[in-house]
Amino acid sequence: MNVSKVINYTCVVIGGTIAIYANAESEQDTFLLVGGIVVLMFGIYRTSRNIPSKYEKQEEESFIKSEPIDEDETR
Template identity: 50%
Template sequence: MNIRINYLLIIMGGIVAIYAQHDEQQNQYILIGGVVLLMVGIYRLARTIPSKKEKEEHQNNDLDNG
């Protein structure tokens, strides 16, 4: 469920940012809002990916316990 929200934020942020640049006179506030949505989605998605160090520690613990 959370992953879907993350992807939705990324897609919506991209769409809003592209829409803000569509006109000749860009609306800076809409562009900033789109970029913020995009970055929040990417940040939330990146938090769910374990770091390489954590992954190695998890594998070492499995080998020690197994």
Template identity: 50%
Template sequence: MFENSILYYIFILIGAGIAIYANANEEQNLLVLIIGIVILMFGVFKLQATIPSKKEKESFVESEPIDEEE
């Protein structure tokens, strides 16, 4: 699992680098920009799938004992 997450981080960095490179030129290469964004989103999606969901606390409310004398 740890090795896969490193791979997904690499995908994110490569995709971001390609997207920035394609956008930095005077003549923007749309195909390279799209490929960079696809690689970036693939890495984000796969990395998100490896992160476990947050455990929710129990939904019931604890209350103080009710005094019958009141």
């Protein structure tokens, strides 16, 4: 497994754990909750940055095929 993926997943797990812990207490610690959400979102951002776009190769995978037009047929 790539080191970058390990960092991404670790940030997501640690951020989620901190956010749940900060929210579970009877008196919520706002700074701890915000910090956990920031770490969680940082891990999600780094993970989603490596996912390729669905529309990246749109021109190559087109179902519409064009045929060459002969000039003799158009007249």
